Amino acid sequence: MTAGSPSPLSRTRSLTTSYIVFMIVAAAAPLSAMVGTVPLAFAIGTAEGVPAAFVFAGVTLLCFCVGYAISARRTGGSGGFYASIADGLGRPAAVGSGWTAVVSYNCATIGLVGASGYFTSLVLADHGVHLSWQWCCAIALALVAVLGYRDIAISARVLAVLMIAEIGVLAALDVAVLLRHGLGALPGSSFTRHAATGPGLGISLMFAFVSYIGFESAALYGKETRNPNRSVPRATYIAAVLISGFYTLTSWLAVGAIGAGRVRETAGHQLGNLFFVLGDDYLGSAGATTLQIMLCSSLFAATLALHSAANRYAQVLADDGLLPAFLGKVHPRYGSPHLAAVVQVAVCALAVVAFAAAGLDPYANMTTSMLGLGTLGIVVLQALSALSTVALRRKGIRLSWWRGTLVPLLGFAGLAATVWLVVGNFDVLTGASGGVVTMLPWVIVLVAVAGVLWALRLRAVAPERYRALATAHVDPDADRTDAPGPSRPSTTVSEPA
Numbered sequence: 001m002t003a004g005s006p007s008p009l010s011r012t013r014s015l016t017t018s019y020i021v022f023m024i025v026a027a028a029a030p031l032s033a034m035v036g037t038v039p040l041a042f043a044i045g046t047a048e049g050v051p052a053a054f055v056f057a058g059v060t061l062l063c064f065c066v067g068y069a070i071s072a073r074r075t076g077g078s079g080g081f082y083a084s085i086a087d088g089l090g091r092p093a094a095v096g097s098g099w100t101a102v103v104s105y106n107c108a109t110i111g112l113v114g115a116s117g118y119f120t121s122l123v124l125a126d127h128g129v130h131l132s133w134q135w136c137c138a139i140a141l142a143l144v145a146v147l148g149y150r151d152i153a154i155s156a157r158v159l160a161v162l163m164i165a166e167i168g169v170l171a172a173l174d175v176a177v178l179l180r181h182g183l184g185a186l187p188g189s190s191f192t193r194h195a196a197t198g199p200g201l202g203i204s205l206m207f208a209f210v211s212y213i214g215f216e217s218a219a220l221y222g223k224e225t226r227n228p229n230r231s232v233p234r235a236t237y238i239a240a241v242l243i244s245g246f247y248t249l250t251s252w253l254a255v256g257a258i259g260a261g262r263v264r265e266t267a268g269h270q271l272g273n274l275f276f277v278l279g280d281d282y283l284g285s286a287g288a289t290t291l292q293i294m295l296c297s298s299l300f301a302a303t304l305a306l307h308s309a310a311n312r313y314a315q316v317l318a319d320d321g322l323l324p325a326f327l328g329k330v331h332p333r334y335g336s337p338h339l340a341a342v343v344q345v346a347v348c349a350l351a352v353v354a355f356a357a358a359g360l361d362p363y364a365n366m367t368t369s370m371l372g373l374g375t376l377g378i379v380v381l382q383a384l385s386a387l388s389t390v391a392l393r394r395k396g397i398r399l400s401w402w403r404g405t406l407v408p409l410l411g412f413a414g415l416a417a418t419v420w421l422v423v424g425n426f427d428v429l430t431g432a433s434g435g436v437v438t439m440l441p442w443v444i445v446l447v448a449v450a451g452v453l454w455a456l457r458l459r460a461v462a463p464e465r466y467r468a469l470a471t472a473h474v475d476p477d478a479d480r481t482d483a484p485g486p487s488r489p490s491t492t493v494s495e496p497a
Helices: 017-028 030-036 038-044 047-075 080-089 091-126 133-149 152-185 201-210 215-220 228-258 260-319 338-357 362-395 401-424 426-430 441-461 463-468
Strands: none
Touching: 017 030, 017 152, 017 215, 017 228, 017 260, 030 038, 030 152, 030 228, 030 260, 038 047, 038 201, 038 228, 038 260, 047 080, 047 201, 047 215, 047 228, 047 260, 047 362, 047 401, 080 091, 080 215, 080 260, 080 362, 091 133, 091 260, 091 338, 091 362, 091 441, 133 152, 133 260, 133 338, 152 228, 152 260, 201 401, 201 426, 215 228, 215 260, 215 362, 228 260, 260 338, 338 362, 362 401, 362 426, 362 441, 401 426, 441 463
């Protein structure tokens, strides 16, 4: 595809802001976060102070959104981190980031496939149906393969239904807790300095940021969106606010339902069963069963959302010659990167076979290691993207000091601290006490360095090809201070909608 030419993906501009929001929220998997990470944060983090950690994470990511919205407008809402980082930090950093994104999103998808198979097998067994986790993974991957191959709007509609059901059951639990305890279900102790900054703060913040993974994926769907310059930034803001509010309120109500003084002990005893116990107590046995079913659908929805994101990164990099060209091919009818989708499903299937053949546990080994590695890579990319916005000033981009410097720097600081926390607590995140798993963070470093070196090689041996990198996604002349005078309308980036 020639630089600057429209992608075949643009033939199917079927996504609206609401559909993008559903895909972002699906990637974050709210129910999975509540069931999987909040009990751990209660048990080994700041206990009743966990809601404050979600507030901090939400504010940090809203700061990130300010810079990401600027990038989305300049790149037409496509290209994701690859385009965003190319815009501010240059092509070598962009290639390293693009390759890191492909590895990270694929690893995160593999981890979610393992979790989906594991929990679906457990839930079925609880209801008398015995199916191995491998077969549950196979069924989930078959569904993902069909939906990923088709028009993105079909996946968006499926995710919309699943998200409404998933959030609905958690909202019902929230309402039930409020009805029983009234305002006492929202203990003020959760936001005292002692609770919010107490022992385990790093663990709580790490799990809080981990729970947002995938929310930045809106900028991968610009070419399939009716009005990308408006829809992509707006969807990112809406999703960040919704996810932050939902996580904070639900974790806060859980503290109120358990009792602030008993949160650590109760969560440490029940762990992954905590929310199922709450569901049984406040919604009855039918509520607990619904939570189990919705957990399975939540993990499937997250798998599908990250699968779609991974495909689009592969398509973008293939278009620029950084991955095999066939991955960039688009289906003539559905407008989807169908071959990238097939390859991504095949990679996941091979991973399932490899972990099963090695006799490893699908959750304790496959999910924790792969999802942990993917999480780390995505947070690194978020931090670099925030820094990229600050770097736009050196290109003469006209931005107000707070949008172009202060707020993105605050986002970068929070995300850089999160990277440090994830690396420092990688054994906690993955459940590994040593061995190969604890060395996995080096994969991100090696892939990023390899990408940078490849870009530098291209600059030396194929300068024209090097100069064409990322040009299909970034308008190099947008918002420059040397734009012509009053006769031409200002191209200053507008305030977020």
